[in-house]
Amino acid sequence: RTKFRRAMNETDNEAQTKAIDSLLNFETVKYFGNEAHESQRFDKSLARFEIASVKSQVSLNALNVGQAVIISVAMAVMMLMAANGVAYHHMKIGQFVLVNTYLMQLYIPLNFLGFTYLTLNQGLIDMEQMFSLLRVDHEVTDKPGALVLAEHGAPAEIRFEDVHFAYNPDRQIIKGISFTAAPGRKIAIVGPTGSGKSTISRLLFRFYDTTGGAVSVDGHDVRDYTQGSLRGAIGVVPQDTVLFNDSIFYNIAYGRPGATVEEIEQAARFAQVHDFIVSLPQGYKTKVGERGLKLSGGEKQRVAIARTILKNPRILILDEATSALDTHTEQEISAALRQVAFDRTTLVIAHRLSTVTDADEILVLRGGLIAERGSHAGLLAMGGVYAGMWAAQQVESEDIALPEVAE
Known part of the structure; x- marks a missing residue:
């Protein structure tokens, strides 16, 4: 799902950039009567964002359904096996209940862990651009131990x-x-x-x-x-x-x-x-x-x-x-x-x-x-x-x- 989420973020940034640009320069837009042009330009960006967003959401739903199906089917199979053991007197009722309890204790943390990983991974993708900005070196930096110039006082040379x-x-x-x-x-x-x-x-x-x-x-x-x-x-x-x-x-x-x-x-x-x-x-x-x-x-x-x-x-x-x-x-x-x-x-x-x-x-x-x-x-x-x-x-x-x- 990483590529879908990344595409959604990129198209969202593109759409917001176009909106801010046209709003800040609203006078120029009106000078040339290009309101419809700017609206269409923004609409095209939103359409690309919509497609990327739908792909991201559909893949997320498929992931959740797939995860739930796998765990549910696995639990059902194991409970059927335990029930079969009871039916053929290989297991007692108390052991059946114990198996069910163990499976529940295993299922809940695994399910929670899957959603936690999903949230962390999605957050890292959303912060990619911020991380890229943090990696950019400053062109102008202060020297270690730089001097402090008096802000007020006599005129400077x-x-x-x-x-x-x-x-x-x-x-x-x-x-x-x-x-x-x-x-x-x-x-x-x-x-x-x-x-x-x-x-x-x-x-x-x-x-x-x-x-x-x-x-x-x-x-x-x-x-x-x-x-x-x-x-x-x-x-x-x-x-x-x-x-x-x-x-x-x-x-x-x-x-x-x-x-x-x-x-x-x-x-x-x-x-x-x-x-x-x-x-x-x-x-x-x-x-x-x-x-x-x-x-x-x-x-x-x-x-x-x-x-x-x-x-x-x-x-x-x-x-x-x-x-x-x-x-x-x-x-x-x-x-x-x-x-x-x-x-x-x-x-x-x-x-x-x-x-x-x-x-x-x-x-x-x-x-x-x-x-x-x-x-x-x-x-x-x-x-x-x-x-x-x-x-x-x-x-x-x-x-x-x-x-x-x-x-």
Whole structure:
């Protein structure tokens, strides 16, 4: 029966995966009007699960019936033999009863043992996938006796020394980047899509280990720290903000569980979202829905900023933190972020160059390398890649700002 049970588990996982995938991406399903397609796709998976489940159940019933028949027939034969012995005076009535008692004492444990083995074997099959996950080696692990990085306190120093990295050996993403972010300094990283901007933040956060070179914080390689303490010292405002299906209060408090109500409200004020929250009928108790679908993109991003502010990290990473905001709100948030980043080492990953003009140093990435570096004014004076990007975005802004003229 093992193959039937394994097939049932695999088809069940397949069906549930398709259901979760379509539910999480419900907006895309509705954009393309593919509700019927998703329903048919799920129905086909359920049909395969049904076939496998029926085979498993039928084989189980056959096993139980077969086991019961074998034991019952064996007992009947032995009792007939004992009865024959009584009929021909080879056995007495008391011996007949004794044989029956012995058989009953033997039959019950054997029957119980069969069901116990069945249950254990079925449980092992059901846990196969869990065991396979446990056998997978961690790509990122803590060293024995790893150091603990202070999560709060003075700004930290960040150093990238000839860093190389590739998700796949045949596709190099980072090809030798070196820079230093002194304590309290603001470093901006800009460049075209695919140049490796977000990969730098992932390496600092140690989602991955470098394939060459080293990333260090406060003079120690990030691989020398425990992952928990390293990530506790870094706050990230990501481009793609994901919120939990809970209240706004819970989502902000997630930055530092146990924070007081006053601290949470203060973080919301810094992120320019407190007034919006109190204007809602349920205030901070308002549910945000799955992945924050009941909030606009700008509102979600401001909640994420408040969550990071509440964490109070030594290192701040802003990954397109104002990408979903209008110009007016972006200016307000940028002013708040400058205040928050004042006593922190900050890495700003940006596409809109207008958000990084106040950075102490701007790194222009191109093809996994630093093509240019310097201040905003200095890079414009160079007339290179950065100046070209700046000019293109200025023209784009002017085109958007021009009113439409009727012909």
